[in-house]
Amino acid sequence: MYVAVKGGERAIENAHRLLAHERRGDREVPELSLAQISGQLSLGVDRIMTEGSLYDRELAALALKQARGDMIEAIFLVRAFRATLPRFGASEPVDTGQMQVRRRISSTFKDIPGGQILGPTFDYTHRLLDPELAEGSKPEAPATAEASAATMPRVTDILGRDGLIEPSPQLDANSPVGDLTREPLSFPADRDLRLQNLARADEGFLLALGYSTQRGYGRSHPFAGEIRLGEVEVEFMAEDVGFAVPLGAVTLTECQMVNQFKGSATEAPCFTRGYGLAFGQSERKTMSMALVDRSLRARELGEEIVAPAQDEEFVMSHSDNVQATGFVEHLKLPHYVDFQSELGLLRKLRQEFSEATVEIPEPMQEAAE
Amino acid sequence: MTTVAELPAGFADKVLSAQTTFRSVMDAMARPGSVQRVIAESGAPASLMRGTAAIALTLFDHDTPVWLDPLLSETSDVAKWLKFHTSAPVISDSSISSFAVVGDARALPALDRFAFGSSEYPDRSTTVILQVESLTVGPAFELRGPGIDGTAVLRATLQPADLFERLAVNATLFPRGIDIVLVADDAVVAIPRTTRLVAKGD
Amino acid sequence: MNAPVYNFAYLDEQTKRMIRRAILKGIAIPGYQVPFASREMPMPYGWGTGGVQVTAAILGPDDVLKVIDQGSDDTTNAISIRKFFARTAGVATTTATADATVIQTRHRIPEAPLHGGQVLVYQVPIPEPLRFLEPRETETRRMHALGEYGLMHVKLYEDIARFGHIATSYAYPVKVNARYVMDPSPTPKFDNPKMDNCPALQLFGAGREKRIYAIPPYTSVVSLDFEDHPFTRYRFDAPCALCGAGDSYLDEIVTDDQGSRMFVCSDTDYCEGRQAEGHRGSESAAPHKERPHG
Numbered sequence: 001m002y003v004a005v006k007g008g009e010r011a012i013e014n015a016h017r018l019l020a021h022e023r024r025g026d027r028e029v030p031e032l033s034l035a036q037i038s039g040q041l042s043l044g045v046d047r048i049m050t051e052g053s054l055y056d057r058e059l060a061a062l063a064l065k066q067a068r069g070d071m072i073e074a075i076f077l078v079r080a081f082r083a084t085l086p087r088f089g090a091s092e093p094v095d096t097g098q099m100q101v102r103r104r105i106s107s108t109f110k111d112i113p114g115g116q117i118l119g120p121t122f123d124y125t126h127r128l129l130d131p132e133l134a135e136g137s138k139p140e141a142p143a144t145a146e147a148s149a150a151t152m153p154r155v156t157d158i159l160g161r162d163g164l165i166e167p168s169p170q171l172d173a174n175s176p177v178g179d180l181t182r183e184p185l186s187f188p189a190d191r192d193l194r195l196q197n198l199a200r201a202d203e204g205f206l207l208a209l210g211y212s213t214q215r216g217y218g219r220s221h222p223f224a225g226e227i228r229l230g231e232v233e234v235e236f237m238a239e240d241v242g243f244a245v246p247l248g249a250v251t252l253t254e255c256q257m258v259n260q261f262k263g264s265a266t267e268a269p270c271f272t273r274g275y276g277l278a279f280g281q282s283e284r285k286t287m288s289m290a291l292v293d294r295s296l297r298a299r300e301l302g303e304e305i306v307a308p309a310q311d312e313e314f315v316m317s318h319s320d321n322v323q324a325t326g327f328v329e330h331l332k333l334p335h336y337v338d339f340q341s342e343l344g345l346l347r348k349l350r351q352e353f354s355e356a357t358v359e360i361p362e363p364m365q366e367a368a369e
Numbered sequence: 370m371t372t373v374a375e376l377p378a379g380f381a382d383k384v385l386s387a388q389t390t391f392r393s394v395m396d397a398m399a400r401p402g403s404v405q406r407v408i409a410e411s412g413a414p415a416s417l418m419r420g421t422a423a424i425a426l427t428l429f430d431h432d433t434p435v436w437l438d439p440l441l442s443e444t445s446d447v448a449k450w451l452k453f454h455t456s457a458p459v460i461s462d463s464s465i466s467s468f469a470v471v472g473d474a475r476a477l478p479a480l481d482r483f484a485f486g487s488s489e490y491p492d493r494s495t496t497v498i499l500q501v502e503s504l505t506v507g508p509a510f511e512l513r514g515p516g517i518d519g520t521a522v523l524r525a526t527l528q529p530a531d532l533f534e535r536l537a538v539n540a541t542l543f544p545r546g547i548d549i550v551l552v553a554d555d556a557v558v559a560i561p562r563t564t565r566l567v568a569k570g571d
Numbered sequence: 572m573n574a575p576v577y578n579f580a581y582l583d584e585q586t587k588r589m590i591r592r593a594i595l596k597g598i599a600i601p602g603y604q605v606p607f608a609s610r611e612m613p614m615p616y617g618w619g620t621g622g623v624q625v626t627a628a629i630l631g632p633d634d635v636l637k638v639i640d641q642g643s644d645d646t647t648n649a650i651s652i653r654k655f656f657a658r659t660a661g662v663a664t665t666t667a668t669a670d671a672t673v674i675q676t677r678h679r680i681p682e683a684p685l686h687g688g689q690v691l692v693y694q695v696p697i698p699e700p701l702r703f704l705e706p707r708e709t710e711t712r713r714m715h716a717l718g719e720y721g722l723m724h725v726k727l728y729e730d731i732a733r734f735g736h737i738a739t740s741y742a743y744p745v746k747v748n749a750r751y752v753m754d755p756s757p758t759p760k761f762d763n764p765k766m767d768n769c770p771a772l773q774l775f776g777a778g779r780e781k782r783i784y785a786i787p788p789y790t791s792v793v794s795l796d797f798e799d800h801p802f803t804r805y806r807f808d809a810p811c812a813l814c815g816a817g818d819s820y821l822d823e824i825v826t827d828d829q830g831s832r833m834f835v836c837s838d839t840d841y842c843e844g845r846q847a848e849g850h851r852g853s854e855s856a857a858p859h860k861e862r863p864h865g
Contacts, residue, residue: 185606336641341805387587467592
């Protein structure tokens with residue numbers, strides 16, 4: 001006798017127990033603390049904060065631990081939590097020109113006011129596995145120097161003074177900044193929504209798209225005008241008191257790409273901008289974002305849309321890894337009934353086919369094998 | 370001047386009152402012509418009926434610009450109460466309102482003063498909440514359309530007398546159009562844009 | 572740390588208001604896909620987040636909830652969603668179709684006729700029926716605005732030219748209230764006729780794609796077809812091996828590696844109900860032999 005499958009509830013509970021057990025790993029080995037994750041796997045935590053759209057190192061570290069190191073799962077956990085938070089309003093725009101800079105490089109000028117600062121970077125490390133890191137490493141204290149009093153103008157501001165780069169669009173106080181987590185997206189989408197989408201977008205997806213623009217699929221001739229990393233103040237305009245109240249500082253990475261000219265009969269040619277911004281130290285993300293941002297400005301700049309990275313509907317509809325992973329992985333769910341419907345149709349079509357076709361001679365069948 | 374402390378209260382139990390009120394409105398919208406009741410208790414400014422107040426507390430917020438008719442904007446009571454409890458912006462341009470609340474239905478403006486939505490986004494339309502005298506007693510309106518098994522009869526005393534004639538614009542414009550929610554005290558009847566008047570009797 | 576605190580039925584009130592407004596618009600414009608700002612839910616996109624958000628926005632403490640996936644109350648995803656609402660909203664749950672006030676479903680419509688006191692909430696993966704013919708939202712939106720559905724008819728007609736039949740067996744497109752072409756979600760086309768003139772309210776939630784749509788009760792829902800190729804339902808031509816039903820949609824069960832198959836009701840509640848009434852099929856337990864027919 002056949003009995004329909006039961007006991008799913010028990011199976012789910014047991015699966016969760018087993019998952020918790022596997023997550024803990026060997027119990028002889030000390031458990032990871034959130035401080036360890038946040039301090040020692042900090043770039044992973046930065047990525048979770050950026051794509052999770054929530055600046056909270058501790059929660060991001062918890063998410064990474066809970067997700068057993070799976071970045072997209074961790075980002076998902078943070079997003080789901082974020083979705084339940086009440087919203088008090090929008091902060092004042094942060095001023096990256098006032099950033100407390102820890103790293104700053106430009107590939108467009110040999111020297112710039114405030115200088116080039118390498119900061120904590122993998123860039124010139126030789127990628128040799130370091131056995132000393134395996135345990136008990138005691139790195140030297142970092143070198144220090146007097147803090148420079150020099151201002152660090154953004155390279156794009158230097159170009160902008162001579163009109164060599166298009167002016168950065170100014171904030172229109174009457175038009176609120178869009179928020180795709182509050183309003184359903186519709187196309188065409190303005191740059192505020194595109195940048196929000198790219199900031200939350202999967203780093204790997206943006207990396208591949210940005211790369212594709214360099215290889216000719218919507219080439220926009222970029223130069224890394226400036227990449228800077230550091231801390232900026234976040235302020236919130238409190239209506240009650242009538243002035244902006246500081247909320248604290250956040251670590252940001254900003255990338256400003258300087259791209260090929262635009263110009264017309266009436267307008268002098270100038271460089272164009274591509275912009276990337278992310279929480280923490282996220283250089284690959286911000287550089288890729290800046291490339292894709294510039295590509296997505298094709299419509300606005302009157303460029304022919306020929307490549308995937310220029311197609312805002314394609315890019316924005318597929319950039320979100322929480323959405324993408326959900327839908328790809330939903331194929332794990334049962335599809336018995338629709339599959340059964342397809343089977344029924346296929347059997348019918350095959351039967352009609354074989355009834356209509358003369359019998360295939362034996363030798364041919366053998367030859368096909 | 371009214372202070373916040375003097376404003377009539379909102380829902381005592383925000384979550385469950387909003388839920389039951391929504392279900393009444395949803396059932397009203399899904400079954401045009403049927404009379405649904407709002408059971409949630411709340412305070413309300415004098416010119417707002419119980420049903421209207423509950424619907425406002427359930428559906429309005431800072432994302433829904435609200436237009437008030439001259440009666441309801443006579444004093445600032447209603448606007449202040451709405452702003453405090455729902456944060457909804459009260460606006461003077463009815464053509465961009467998500468909701469219009471009409472306290473004196475005789476003064477219902479021409480429907481084209483409200484948003485009909487666009488062909489691409491017919492949902493971007495104004496929902497008009499109309500306070501009327503009675504939704505149980507009065508002339509009979511025979512209705513048909515989605516949500517109605519055959520025809521439904523609504524007995525109502527309502528203004529403007531030519532409301533359903535005016536709503537004929539919904540047939541012409543569909544899928545653009547105006548959805549109406551009629552309120553009489555705690556009784557709620559919805560006339561979505563798909564509902565058509567078949568006959569009018571006594 | 573910001574320890575999480577969750578609201579009744581999980582969603583915050585602002586989100587519920589936004590979804591509720593979208594539901595009302597959906598009911599007012601049958602078959603039209605209302606955009607809504609879908610939230611990240613604590614289950615993955617593609618796993619019923621749209622249905623879960625719709626259910627969370629309508630559910631009250633007096634409701635009785637049934638959740639099915641593939642017609643069954645016992646599939647893991649159905650259990651997971653049912654538990655989520657039992658925990659976050661404290662609602663009563665049931666597996667009996669007739670007792671439920673809200674039924675959330677993935678891929679099936681129950682066999683038992685629905686009644687007026689019920690709301691059927693569908694989980695929808697791709698709400699746009701034209702999406703596989705035209706990937707661009709800007710284009711499909713224009714087609715809906717103009718009621719221009721020629722592309723869909725061309726596709727169905729090409730099927731007939733190539734296969735002799737319309738080669739769509741699930742998510743079979745329908746026209747609602749003679750205006751909007753709508754995706755019924757990936758239900759087998761066997762279920763399509765149940766949507767027409769149904770006494771229950773039908774709500775559809777697509778979380779990842781951020782759309783809500785609705786069919787009010789007693790609304791015309793017509794499966795697209797051609798005069799010379801009318802719409803036909805499909806079910807495997809056999810009675811259910813457990814309850815003997817000859818009118819229910821069947822799951823195919825592979826019973827060994829020799830090609831043996833059996834067919835049983837996909838709607839487990841319907842099947843169990845019939846068995847409780849004494850109906851028996853070929854694979855039923857002992858009572859089958861004691862009763863001469865069933």
